[in-house]
Amino acid sequence: MILALETSCDDTCAAVVTEGGEIRSNVIASQGLLHARYGGVVPEIASRHHLELMDAVTADALERAGACLDDVDRVAVTTGPGLIGALLVGVSSAKALAASRRVPLTPVDHLHGHVTASMLRTATARTRPSRVLAHGQPVEPPYLSLVASGGHTFLARVDEPSTYTVLGQTLDDAAGEAFDKGARLLGLGYPGGPELDRLAREGNPDAFEFPRSAPGELDFSFSGLKTSLLYRLRDDPDADRADLAASYQRAIVDALVSRTRAALEREGLERLAIGGGVAANSELRVAVVALGVPVWVPPIELCTDNAAMIAGAARFLEPLPYPDYLTLDAAARTGG
Numbered sequence: 001m002i003l004a005l006e007t008s009c010d011d012t013c014a015a016v017v018t019e020g021g022e023i024r025s026n027v028i029a030s031q032g033l034l035h036a037r038y039g040g041v042v043p044e045i046a047s048r049h050h051l052e053l054m055d056a057v058t059a060d061a062l063e064r065a066g067a068c069l070d071d072v073d074r075v076a077v078t079t080g081p082g083l084i085g086a087l088l089v090g091v092s093s094a095k096a097l098a099a100s101r102r103v104p105l106t107p108v109d110h111l112h113g114h115v116t117a118s119m120l121r122t123a124t125a126r127t128r129p130s131r132v133l134a135h136g137q138p139v140e141p142p143y144l145s146l147v148a149s150g151g152h153t154f155l156a157r158v159d160e161p162s163t164y165t166v167l168g169q170t171l172d173d174a175a176g177e178a179f180d181k182g183a184r185l186l187g188l189g190y191p192g193g194p195e196l197d198r199l200a201r202e203g204n205p206d207a208f209e210f211p212r213s214a215p216g217e218l219d220f221s222f223s224g225l226k227t228s229l230l231y232r233l234r235d236d237p238d239a240d241r242a243d244l245a246a247s248y249q250r251a252i253v254d255a256l257v258s259r260t261r262a263a264l265e266r267e268g269l270e271r272l273a274i275g276g277g278v279a280a281n282s283e284l285r286v287a288v289v290a291l292g293v294p295v296w297v298p299p300i301e302l303c304t305d306n307a308a309m310i311a312g313a314a315r316f317l318e319p320l321p322y323p324d325y326l327t328l329d330a331a332a333r334t335g336g
Protein backbone atom coordinates (compact mmCIF):
# COMPACT_ATOMS: atom_id res chain seq x y z
CA MET A 1 0.00 0.00 0.00
CA ILE A 2 1.04 3.59 -0.66
CA LEU A 3 0.83 6.21 2.10
CA ALA A 4 0.76 9.69 0.57
CA LEU A 5 1.07 13.16 2.11
CA GLU A 6 0.06 16.47 0.50
CA THR A 7 0.65 19.89 2.08
CA SER A 8 1.24 22.21 -0.88
CA CYS A 9 -1.26 24.86 0.15
CA ASP A 10 -3.68 25.12 3.08
CA ASP A 11 -5.06 21.57 3.31
CA THR A 12 -3.24 18.97 5.41
CA CYS A 13 -3.84 15.69 3.60
CA ALA A 14 -2.91 12.02 3.99
CA ALA A 15 -4.25 9.01 2.11
CA VAL A 16 -3.77 5.28 1.75
CA VAL A 17 -4.15 3.88 -1.78
CA THR A 18 -3.40 0.38 -3.10
CA GLU A 19 -0.95 -0.20 -5.96
CA GLY A 20 -4.04 -0.98 -8.05
CA GLY A 21 -5.38 2.53 -7.46
CA GLU A 22 -8.11 1.78 -4.96
CA ILE A 23 -8.60 4.49 -2.34
CA ARG A 24 -8.59 3.01 1.17
CA SER A 25 -8.66 6.37 2.95
CA ASN A 26 -8.43 10.03 1.96
CA VAL A 27 -8.22 12.42 4.91
CA ILE A 28 -8.33 16.19 4.33
CA ALA A 29 -7.96 18.64 7.22
CA SER A 30 -8.94 21.96 5.69
CA GLN A 31 -7.56 25.15 7.19
CA GLY A 32 -9.97 27.25 5.09
CA LEU A 33 -11.69 29.06 7.95
CA LEU A 34 -8.39 29.93 9.62
CA HIS A 35 -7.41 31.96 6.58
CA ALA A 36 -10.87 33.38 5.89
CA ARG A 37 -10.34 36.44 8.11
CA TYR A 38 -7.32 37.40 5.98
CA GLY A 39 -9.19 36.89 2.69
CA GLY A 40 -6.55 34.46 1.42
CA VAL A 41 -4.01 31.84 2.47
CA VAL A 42 -1.27 33.17 4.76
CA PRO A 43 1.77 30.95 4.02
CA GLU A 44 3.33 31.14 7.47
CA ILE A 45 0.06 30.23 9.20
CA ALA A 46 -0.47 27.37 6.75
CA SER A 47 2.98 25.89 7.49
CA ARG A 48 2.48 26.04 11.23
CA HIS A 49 -0.86 24.33 11.05
CA HIS A 50 0.47 21.62 8.77
CA LEU A 51 3.06 20.96 11.43
CA GLU A 52 0.41 20.68 14.14
CA LEU A 53 -1.96 18.52 12.10
CA MET A 54 0.32 16.24 10.06
CA ASP A 55 0.79 13.45 12.61
CA ALA A 56 -2.89 13.23 13.52
CA VAL A 57 -4.00 13.33 9.88
CA THR A 58 -1.50 10.56 8.97
CA ALA A 59 -2.62 8.40 11.90
CA ASP A 60 -6.24 8.96 10.89
CA ALA A 61 -5.57 7.95 7.27
CA LEU A 62 -3.89 4.71 8.39
CA GLU A 63 -6.65 3.94 10.88
CA ARG A 64 -9.45 4.55 8.35
CA ALA A 65 -7.65 2.26 5.91
CA GLY A 66 -7.45 -0.43 8.61
CA ALA A 67 -3.68 -0.35 8.22
CA CYS A 68 -0.57 0.40 10.24
CA LEU A 69 2.87 1.67 9.21
CA ASP A 70 4.11 -1.89 8.69
CA ASP A 71 1.56 -2.31 5.88
CA VAL A 72 3.02 0.63 3.97
CA ASP A 73 5.19 -0.50 1.04
CA ARG A 74 6.13 3.02 0.06
CA VAL A 75 5.49 6.64 0.89
CA ALA A 76 4.64 9.38 -1.62
CA VAL A 77 4.73 13.13 -1.11
CA THR A 78 4.09 16.34 -3.02
CA THR A 79 7.41 18.12 -3.58
CA GLY A 80 5.97 21.06 -5.57
CA PRO A 81 4.67 23.34 -6.88
CA GLY A 82 3.18 25.14 -3.89
CA LEU A 83 4.03 27.22 -0.84
CA ILE A 84 7.58 26.32 0.06
CA GLY A 85 7.14 26.29 3.85
CA ALA A 86 3.97 24.23 3.56
CA LEU A 87 5.60 21.74 1.17
CA LEU A 88 8.56 21.30 3.49
CA VAL A 89 6.33 20.02 6.31
CA GLY A 90 4.99 17.25 4.08
CA VAL A 91 8.39 16.39 2.64
CA SER A 92 10.07 16.19 6.07
CA SER A 93 7.25 14.08 7.50
CA ALA A 94 7.29 11.75 4.50
CA LYS A 95 11.05 11.29 4.74
CA ALA A 96 10.80 10.49 8.45
CA LEU A 97 7.96 8.01 7.93
CA ALA A 98 9.67 6.25 5.03
CA ALA A 99 13.08 6.15 6.71
CA SER A 100 11.62 4.73 9.94
CA ARG A 101 10.61 1.61 7.98
CA ARG A 102 13.36 1.80 5.35
CA VAL A 103 10.69 1.83 2.62
CA PRO A 104 11.08 3.75 -0.69
CA LEU A 105 9.75 7.27 -1.20
CA THR A 106 8.20 8.74 -4.35
CA PRO A 107 8.38 12.52 -4.96
CA VAL A 108 5.25 13.70 -6.82
CA ASP A 109 4.44 16.82 -8.84
CA HIS A 110 1.19 18.25 -7.45
CA LEU A 111 -0.21 18.90 -10.93
CA HIS A 112 0.53 15.35 -12.04
CA GLY A 113 -1.65 14.35 -9.08
CA HIS A 114 -4.57 16.46 -10.33
CA VAL A 115 -4.13 15.07 -13.85
CA THR A 116 -4.12 11.41 -12.80
CA ALA A 117 -6.78 11.60 -10.05
CA SER A 118 -9.15 10.30 -12.72
CA MET A 119 -7.34 6.96 -12.74
CA LEU A 120 -8.20 6.24 -9.11
CA ARG A 121 -10.89 3.87 -8.01
CA THR A 122 -13.11 4.74 -5.10
CA ALA A 123 -14.31 1.85 -2.94
CA THR A 124 -17.93 2.94 -3.35
CA ALA A 125 -18.48 2.89 -7.09
CA ARG A 126 -21.66 4.71 -7.98
CA THR A 127 -23.35 4.46 -11.33
CA ARG A 128 -23.85 7.73 -13.10
CA PRO A 129 -26.20 8.74 -15.86
CA SER A 130 -25.26 8.41 -19.55
CA ARG A 131 -21.88 9.80 -20.54
CA VAL A 132 -20.64 10.61 -17.05
CA LEU A 133 -18.19 7.92 -16.06
CA ALA A 134 -18.93 6.29 -12.72
CA HIS A 135 -16.70 7.53 -9.93
CA GLY A 136 -15.43 4.03 -9.42
CA GLN A 137 -14.58 3.68 -13.08
CA PRO A 138 -11.13 5.08 -13.90
CA VAL A 139 -10.38 6.85 -17.17
CA GLU A 140 -8.00 5.04 -19.47
CA PRO A 141 -5.38 7.02 -21.44
CA PRO A 142 -5.31 8.59 -23.92
CA TYR A 143 -7.49 11.34 -22.48
CA LEU A 144 -7.67 15.11 -22.13
CA SER A 145 -7.34 16.56 -18.64
CA LEU A 146 -8.70 19.97 -17.68
CA VAL A 147 -7.22 21.13 -14.37
CA ALA A 148 -8.62 24.35 -12.92
CA SER A 149 -7.73 25.33 -9.37
CA GLY A 150 -6.88 28.39 -7.31
CA GLY A 151 -3.28 28.30 -8.49
CA HIS A 152 -3.37 26.64 -11.92
CA THR A 153 -5.47 26.33 -15.03
CA PHE A 154 -4.35 24.15 -17.92
CA LEU A 155 -5.29 21.52 -20.46
CA ALA A 156 -3.08 18.44 -20.69
CA ARG A 157 -2.88 15.44 -22.91
CA VAL A 158 -2.27 12.13 -21.14
CA ASP A 159 -1.00 9.30 -23.33
CA GLU A 160 0.49 7.25 -20.57
CA PRO A 161 0.02 7.83 -16.86
CA SER A 162 3.62 8.56 -15.83
CA THR A 163 3.58 11.93 -17.55
CA TYR A 164 1.42 14.58 -19.24
CA THR A 165 1.84 17.22 -21.94
CA VAL A 166 0.47 20.71 -21.33
CA LEU A 167 -1.46 21.90 -24.40
CA GLY A 168 -2.57 25.28 -23.12
CA GLN A 169 -2.68 27.23 -19.88
CA THR A 170 -3.68 30.50 -18.31
CA LEU A 171 -1.49 33.45 -19.16
CA ASP A 172 -2.49 35.38 -16.03
CA ASP A 173 -4.98 34.45 -13.27
CA ALA A 174 -6.11 30.88 -12.60
CA ALA A 175 -9.83 30.15 -12.97
CA GLY A 176 -10.18 29.66 -9.20
CA GLU A 177 -8.48 33.00 -8.66
CA ALA A 178 -11.02 34.60 -11.01
CA PHE A 179 -13.80 33.06 -8.91
CA ASP A 180 -12.22 34.20 -5.65
CA LYS A 181 -11.51 37.75 -6.84
CA GLY A 182 -14.97 38.07 -8.39
CA ALA A 183 -16.54 36.85 -5.16
CA ARG A 184 -14.59 39.41 -3.17
CA LEU A 185 -15.80 42.23 -5.45
CA LEU A 186 -19.35 40.96 -4.94
CA GLY A 187 -18.88 41.06 -1.18
CA LEU A 188 -19.03 37.29 -0.75
CA GLY A 189 -17.01 35.28 1.77
CA TYR A 190 -13.77 33.35 1.33
CA PRO A 191 -13.08 31.02 -0.39
CA GLY A 192 -15.21 32.71 -2.99
CA GLY A 193 -15.70 29.96 -5.59
CA PRO A 194 -18.34 27.94 -3.73
CA GLU A 195 -20.12 31.14 -2.57
CA LEU A 196 -20.25 32.56 -6.08
CA ASP A 197 -21.45 29.19 -7.40
CA ARG A 198 -24.30 29.28 -4.86
CA LEU A 199 -25.35 32.88 -5.62
CA ALA A 200 -25.14 32.28 -9.39
CA ARG A 201 -27.92 29.69 -9.13
CA GLU A 202 -30.35 32.49 -8.24
CA GLY A 203 -29.31 34.77 -11.11
CA ASN A 204 -29.68 35.16 -14.86
CA PRO A 205 -26.45 34.24 -16.71
CA ASP A 206 -27.50 36.34 -19.72
CA ALA A 207 -28.16 39.51 -17.72
CA PHE A 208 -24.67 40.98 -18.25
CA GLU A 209 -22.03 40.73 -20.96
CA PHE A 210 -18.56 39.80 -19.73
CA PRO A 211 -15.54 39.49 -22.04
CA ARG A 212 -14.41 36.07 -23.29
CA SER A 213 -10.79 36.82 -24.06
CA ALA A 214 -9.11 34.38 -26.42
CA PRO A 215 -5.35 34.80 -26.05
CA GLY A 216 -4.56 31.66 -28.02
CA GLU A 217 -6.25 28.54 -29.34
CA LEU A 218 -5.88 26.59 -26.10
CA ASP A 219 -4.73 29.27 -23.65
CA PHE A 220 -6.78 31.14 -21.08
CA SER A 221 -6.84 34.67 -19.69
CA PHE A 222 -9.03 35.69 -16.77
CA SER A 223 -7.59 38.97 -15.51
CA GLY A 224 -9.69 41.17 -17.82
CA LEU A 225 -12.84 39.53 -16.54
CA LYS A 226 -12.27 40.63 -12.98
CA THR A 227 -11.53 44.21 -14.10
CA SER A 228 -14.72 44.17 -16.13
CA LEU A 229 -16.71 43.18 -13.04
CA LEU A 230 -15.02 45.94 -11.07
CA TYR A 231 -16.06 48.57 -13.64
CA ARG A 232 -19.57 47.15 -13.87
CA LEU A 233 -19.99 47.52 -10.11
CA ARG A 234 -18.54 51.04 -10.19
CA ASP A 235 -20.89 52.11 -12.99
CA ASP A 236 -23.96 50.50 -11.49
CA PRO A 237 -23.62 49.88 -7.74
CA ASP A 238 -27.24 48.67 -7.58
CA ALA A 239 -26.79 45.92 -10.19
CA ASP A 240 -28.39 42.66 -9.11
CA ARG A 241 -25.69 40.60 -7.35
CA ALA A 242 -27.12 37.22 -8.34
CA ASP A 243 -27.34 38.25 -12.02
CA LEU A 244 -23.76 39.50 -11.87
CA ALA A 245 -22.57 36.26 -10.25
CA ALA A 246 -24.41 34.13 -12.81
CA SER A 247 -23.08 36.13 -15.79
CA TYR A 248 -19.54 36.22 -14.41
CA GLN A 249 -19.56 32.47 -13.74
CA ARG A 250 -20.95 31.83 -17.23
CA ALA A 251 -17.98 33.72 -18.73
CA ILE A 252 -15.45 31.58 -16.81
CA VAL A 253 -17.23 28.31 -17.60
CA ASP A 254 -17.58 29.27 -21.29
CA ALA A 255 -13.85 29.97 -21.51
CA LEU A 256 -12.97 26.63 -19.91
CA VAL A 257 -15.44 24.62 -21.98
CA SER A 258 -14.66 26.26 -25.35
CA ARG A 259 -10.90 25.55 -24.99
CA THR A 260 -11.66 22.02 -23.82
CA ARG A 261 -13.81 21.44 -26.89
CA ALA A 262 -11.08 22.84 -29.15
CA ALA A 263 -8.44 20.62 -27.50
CA LEU A 264 -10.55 17.48 -27.86
CA GLU A 265 -11.04 18.23 -31.55
CA ARG A 266 -7.47 19.26 -32.32
CA GLU A 267 -5.93 16.32 -30.48
CA GLY A 268 -8.52 13.79 -31.61
CA LEU A 269 -9.10 12.71 -28.01
CA GLU A 270 -12.29 10.93 -27.04
CA ARG A 271 -12.21 11.01 -23.26
CA LEU A 272 -12.11 13.87 -20.79
CA ALA A 273 -11.31 14.19 -17.10
CA ILE A 274 -11.70 17.38 -15.07
CA GLY A 275 -9.91 18.23 -11.83
CA GLY A 276 -8.83 20.96 -9.44
CA GLY A 277 -11.04 22.93 -7.07
CA VAL A 278 -13.02 24.61 -9.87
CA ALA A 279 -14.14 21.15 -11.07
CA ALA A 280 -16.46 21.36 -8.05
CA ASN A 281 -18.37 24.14 -9.82
CA SER A 282 -21.93 23.04 -10.51
CA GLU A 283 -22.25 24.81 -13.88
CA LEU A 284 -18.92 23.47 -15.16
CA ARG A 285 -19.83 19.92 -14.10
CA VAL A 286 -22.99 20.08 -16.22
CA ALA A 287 -21.35 21.91 -19.14
CA VAL A 288 -18.57 19.34 -19.68
CA VAL A 289 -21.08 16.52 -19.91
CA ALA A 290 -22.70 18.34 -22.86
CA LEU A 291 -19.42 18.11 -24.81
CA GLY A 292 -20.49 14.68 -26.02
CA VAL A 293 -17.49 12.58 -24.96
CA PRO A 294 -17.25 10.26 -21.93
CA VAL A 295 -16.20 12.53 -19.08
CA TRP A 296 -14.88 11.77 -15.62
CA VAL A 297 -16.50 14.20 -13.20
CA PRO A 298 -14.74 13.62 -9.88
CA PRO A 299 -16.34 13.51 -6.45
CA ILE A 300 -15.63 16.84 -4.70
CA GLU A 301 -12.96 15.36 -2.41
CA LEU A 302 -10.90 14.40 -5.47
CA CYS A 303 -11.31 17.84 -7.11
CA THR A 304 -9.80 19.92 -4.36
CA ASP A 305 -6.34 19.21 -2.99
CA ASN A 306 -6.02 15.71 -1.52
CA ALA A 307 -3.36 13.07 -0.95
CA ALA A 308 -5.15 10.22 -2.76
CA MET A 309 -4.27 11.86 -6.07
CA ILE A 310 -0.62 12.07 -4.98
CA ALA A 311 -0.59 8.33 -4.24
CA GLY A 312 -2.42 7.86 -7.55
CA ALA A 313 0.36 9.56 -9.51
CA ALA A 314 3.06 7.79 -7.47
CA ARG A 315 1.78 4.42 -8.74
CA PHE A 316 3.21 5.27 -12.15
CA LEU A 317 6.56 6.68 -10.98
CA GLU A 318 9.85 5.12 -9.97
CA PRO A 319 10.36 5.45 -6.19
CA LEU A 320 13.66 6.50 -4.61
CA PRO A 321 15.16 3.74 -2.45
CA TYR A 322 16.25 4.29 1.16
CA PRO A 323 18.43 6.28 1.90
CA ASP A 324 18.63 8.17 -1.41
CA TYR A 325 15.62 10.34 -0.59
CA LEU A 326 17.05 11.76 2.62
CA THR A 327 18.44 14.70 0.64
CA LEU A 328 15.11 15.27 -1.17
CA ASP A 329 13.95 18.90 -1.18
CA ALA A 330 10.72 20.74 -1.96
CA ALA A 331 10.46 23.24 -4.82
CA ALA A 332 7.94 26.09 -4.96
CA ARG A 333 7.82 25.79 -8.74
CA THR A 334 7.90 22.78 -11.03
CA GLY A 335 11.39 22.23 -12.33
CA GLY A 336 12.72 24.79 -9.85
Ligand code: KG4
Pocket residue numbers: 009148149150151152175176177179180191192193194197276277278279280281282303304305
Ligand atom coordinates in the same frame (compact mmCIF):
# COMPACT_ATOMS: atom_id res chain seq x y z
O1 KG4 B 1 -7.55 22.68 -6.08
P1 KG4 B 1 -7.84 23.64 -4.98
O2 KG4 B 1 -8.52 23.11 -3.75
O3 KG4 B 1 -6.55 24.33 -4.45
C1 KG4 B 1 -5.55 24.79 -5.27
O4 KG4 B 1 -4.62 24.00 -5.59
O5 KG4 B 1 -5.67 25.98 -5.66
O6 KG4 B 1 -8.70 24.81 -5.61
C2 KG4 B 1 -9.23 25.86 -4.85
C3 KG4 B 1 -9.97 26.80 -5.78
C4 KG4 B 1 -10.39 28.10 -5.09
O7 KG4 B 1 -10.06 29.18 -5.92
C5 KG4 B 1 -11.90 27.94 -4.95
O8 KG4 B 1 -12.59 29.17 -4.95
C6 KG4 B 1 -12.23 27.11 -6.17
O9 KG4 B 1 -11.17 26.18 -6.26
N1 KG4 B 1 -13.53 26.43 -6.02
C7 KG4 B 1 -14.61 26.69 -6.79
C8 KG4 B 1 -15.67 25.90 -6.29
N2 KG4 B 1 -15.18 25.16 -5.24
C9 KG4 B 1 -13.87 25.49 -5.10
N3 KG4 B 1 -14.76 27.53 -7.83
C10 KG4 B 1 -15.97 27.57 -8.40
N4 KG4 B 1 -17.04 26.87 -7.98
C11 KG4 B 1 -16.94 26.02 -6.94
N5 KG4 B 1 -17.99 25.33 -6.54
Ligand code: ZN
Pocket residue numbers: 110114149276277304305
Ligand atom coordinates in the same frame (compact mmCIF):
# COMPACT_ATOMS: atom_id res chain seq x y z
ZN1 ZN C 1 -4.22 21.76 -6.37
